[in-house]
Structures are given as structure tokens and as C-alpha cells.
Amino acid sequence: MLAVRCRKIVKIYDSGGQRVTALGGIDLDIATGELMMLVGPSGCGKTTLISVIAGILDQDEGSCEVFGKDLAAMSNREKLKFRASHIGFVFQAFNLLPSLTVAENVSVPLLINGIRRAEAERKANSILEQVGLGDRTTFLPSQLSGGQQQRVAIARALIHDPGLIVCDEPTSALDHETGHTVMQLLKNTVLQSNRALVIVTHDSRIFSFADRTAEMDDGRIVKITDTSAAH
Amino acid sequence: MLTGDRGKYLGIIMGLTFASLIMTQQPAIFLGLMTRTYSFITDVSLPDIWVMDSKVQFVDDIKPLQDTELYRVRGVSGVEWATPMYKGLLRARLANGTFQSCFVVGLDDATLIGGPPIMLEGNIEDLRRSDGVVVDIDGARDKLAKPSRESGGKSVPIKVGDSLEVNDHRAVVVGIAKISRTFQAQPIIYTTYSRAKSYAPRERKLLSFILVKAKPGQDLSVLTRRIRESTGLAAYTRQEFMDLTYDYFMKNTGIPINFGISVLLGFMVGAAIAGQTFYNFTLDNLRQFGVLKAMGTSNRILLQMILLQAILVGSIGYGLGVGSTALFGYFMHDSILAFKFTWQLLIFSGVGIGLICVFAAVISILKVIRLEPAVVFKS
Ligand SMILES: Nc1ncnc2c1ncn2[C@@H]1O[C@H](COP(=O)(O)OP(=O)(O)OP(=O)(O)O)[C@@H](O)[C@H]1O
């Protein structure tokens, strides 16, 4: 089944009269159960593309369907609901809320989906157990290492069981070994369930985790390599 | 979330505390001062109605009447009794030869109605003794006090048995009274009406006020109208006379404007500090708001979060400010400072702080609503 279906996506930024074509007609399919990696030189449009796929940025042309739903056709409200229930986010800079505890941070997506606090925190504790942070639930993010914070972020991206998880440079702020652990964690989540995972990265050390790799340049996909057979 | 940045949090709280302090303490002093404008009326509790010349604008604006007016007022139906009162500014000569102007109040010889509310020493009846006067305690301690013999030493309060000269007439202190502080700085000397007349410069008219008690069951507004119509004088109930005096000071002095400016400044400085810091806090946390938006949080929820924080800091700042004002009032209780802290002031400053918080929240909310969730992937 297809998780993401992009056709002829064009995105043009207009900054101070200067038009930048960030995406110049992207066609891309991502299947469920697949780890898709987006690579390419800086400024080639990787972040722009996953922003469109995640429904936080509107493309100017083309269509992007996620689980068969056309994001452009949705109202703002529908898009919010769609993101809240179907999409998980992992960021380079972790982006945890600094004044909330680890468990509270992880339960945020459930709270957004209207689940009661006690229930949400119970689930948060159990998923933190799975990512190996069961003994850190009451810590503040600032009391954790980078790798631990990224694991908290992954727990947060998974807790509401979204079908698509988008990650922008999830390992760039981490050392090699920690990055490896984090990737292993992400990879497992895809393999375990039928999720789709899109990871934007510069980090060549993690390329081998990909099922398929799309290379981008100047707003276009120039090459897609299937590496799934290697696993 | 605000507590994540202790410095900013304290900054906002301090701004709001300052604003609510200024917005309660300044008006409290103002109200305190304003009650002093009519405290002479408050102290005279027995009569229902004050009768005076129709041109009188406030309590210290004396326009004397002829003594015969007293009999005309007594003749108005519904009047139980009416007594004369003299009030005038006269010169008193102290033991050391210096002069001090004093308010001399002359009370009806027979009844002594209109006297001070509390006698600290002596008895009001002692006014019947020859040359007897009663002085107020603040005057006795301060302006009428005898200077110390050594230079720089403490002056000695005037006391019962001491004598002074009022407009070249001998007066003997027979009592010390406690009265409500008035707006005027001059000491107050009580004596009988006839003695006050003998102190005052010879004039055809010396009667300042006629104090009237209504017959039981008599409607006061009907009676004041009847007195006005049959004598051509002004007649006010106690409350009306207080209001007249209060309004005069409100309209004809710079006091309300001065305090108004203080309050406005407090409001604006508080709004600037709190609003600015609150907004900065929002800017600092814009990425967190973006993350919440990306994860599907609606603007309505973000708005509630911001409002909740504004209400939280608002309540704390308000509580601290109002509490400081109350403490201030408590410690200033026995000083010369006027201070009147009413529940209306609590509402007044509450509304002020509420406005500041709404202002702070609104500028933040506008920023957050316009925020594109795509910022979350920007590093
Ligand atoms: N908000 C924006 N306004 C104007 N131009 C933008 C904006 N965001 C991105 N761009 C431009 O669009 C192009 C693609 O940007 P994008 O962030 O998608 O690249 P990227 O592949 O993620 O780069 P990097 O590897 O450095 O993160 C760049 O030329 C960038 O300057």
C-alpha cells in the first residue's frame, strides 16, 4: 500500500522579490513498511519536500496524497486533525518542550488527540520503557544527553501510532554511536508495524539503514536507489 | 512554560506587581485625602441637615449669615431643633509671642452641639468655664506647641490649663480633643458660640452654619427643600454637604489630575514592562509553538495556553501588588499620610491588570496565530 504519493510537486519561495524554486516537479511514492531516505546537497529542497509531505507546507502545484488523502484539498482544521493522528515528527534539534518532563513531553500528541492526561502518561511511560528510558520519565529534557533526548523525541513521534513518520536530520546532532542507536530504534519501528518512514539526512554513516534512497539536486529527484535487498 | 525562563518570569511578575501597586496605592492615598476634605462634616454626627448661605461651595468656604436666620430656620415645620455654629480662621498668639492662624469653631452655648467626636482630656462641658477652649491633639502637639527652651530641643505640647490669646482675647485650654484629620493644616480650637463671636472681628454677620435636627419620621429631602424655599438659604443633608465639598475639590483642584497621571503612568509602565517581556517570552518559545502546531495543536488551544499564562502571571502580580499596598497602608496607619483602601480599588486595579494581561496576551497571540508550522524544520 502507498503511504505517500507525490506528483509534479512545485514549490516556489518568494523572498523579497527573489523567486526560489525549491521544488521543481517532484514525483515520489513511498510505501508502507518502507524507510525512505532523502539525500542531496544543501539547499536542494529536502526539507521543503518533507514539509509538504507532512502537511505543514502547501505546495504551489502538483498533488500530494498521504494514505490516499489529498492534503491540498483539506481545510486547515482537517489538516490539523490529519497531522495530529497520522504523522509523527522527529527533528534535528529534538524540539522537546523544556519545561515539561520527559513523560509529559511524550504524552503531548495524545493530549492533542483528546486523550485524558492519566491515560496519556501511562502510555508515555510504557513507550519510554521501550526506548530504554523507563528510569528517566520524570526528568526534564535538559537533564538528558542528546541521544537520550532524541529517543524521547522518537517516543513522542510514535506514541499516537501514526502511519507516517518524518525526520529531518535526526542524527546530525549526535555522535556516531548514538546516531546508530537512534537509527536502529527508528528502523525497528518501521519493521515492526506497517509504518512509512521518511528521513532527510546528510549523514553518510546512516545511509545503510535505508530501504530506498532518493537523491535530490536543485529541487528535483535525480536518482532513486533500492538498497532493501542488502538487508 | 513561562517558568522555563526564570528571569523573564520574574520580570513580568515584577512589572505587574509594580503596576498593581501603583494602581491601588496612589488611588488609596487620593481617596484618603479626599475624605479629609469633608471630615469636619463627618465629625459632626448629631444634626441631619446643614443650613448655610446659598453661595457656599464647600465646608471651608464660609459665607456668614445674620443671627436672625437661626430663628427663621427654627420656624420651619419639621425642624426638631436648630443650633448655630461659628467657623472662622482667627489668629492665635502663642506663649512665645508667635502667631498661628487657627480654625475657631463656636458651638451653641446651651447644647454644645457640633463638638469634637472624642475628648482625650477634659470634658466638653468645661467650655462653659470662663475663657474655656478645647484644642485638637494634632494642633496641640504641633502648631500650638511651646518651643523648647534649649534651641533644637523638642517642643512641649500645649496642655490643659495653658492659656493663649485668640485675636487678643484670653483663652484657657480646658480640654484636648481627637478629631479626624482635615484637609486644612491649621489647628482647630473649639469654644462656645458667643465666645467665638467675641473673638471674631466685629461684623454684622457671624453665623457660619445652622445645624438642624429633623423631627422623627420627617423625610430629609422634603425638609431641605422646605428650608430652602422658606429661607432662601442652602440646606443640605450631611451626605449632600459631604458630596458638595468632595465635588468642589474634585473639580477645582489639581489633585485628581495629579493622581490620575500617577495611576496612568503606573498602568503604562506596567503594561510596557509586562507586555514587552511577555512578548519576548513568546518569541523565545516560537519554535515550541511551531512544534505544537505541526503536531496538530489548533490555534484555539495555543491561544488558551497563552491566556492561561497571562492570567497566571496577572494573578500573581496583582496579588503581590495589592498585598504590598495593604502592607503599606498598615504601616502608614498612624502617620499623617492619608490612605483609604476600599474594595472598589481592588476591582479598579484588577481591571487595570486584566487589561495589561490581555494586551500582553493579544500581541503574543497574534504572533503565534500567524506562525507557519513549517518553521519547525528550520535550524
Ligand atoms: N522560507 C523560505 N523562504 C525563502 N526561501 C526558502 C525558504 N525555505 C527554503 N528556502 C529556499 O529553498 C531552497 C530549498 O531549501 P530547503 O530548506 O528545502 O533545502 P535543504 O535541502 O533542506 O537544505 P539543507 O540540507 O541545508 O537543510 C533553498 O534554496 C532555500 O534557500
Ligand SMILES: [Mg+2]
Ligand atoms: Mg534542510
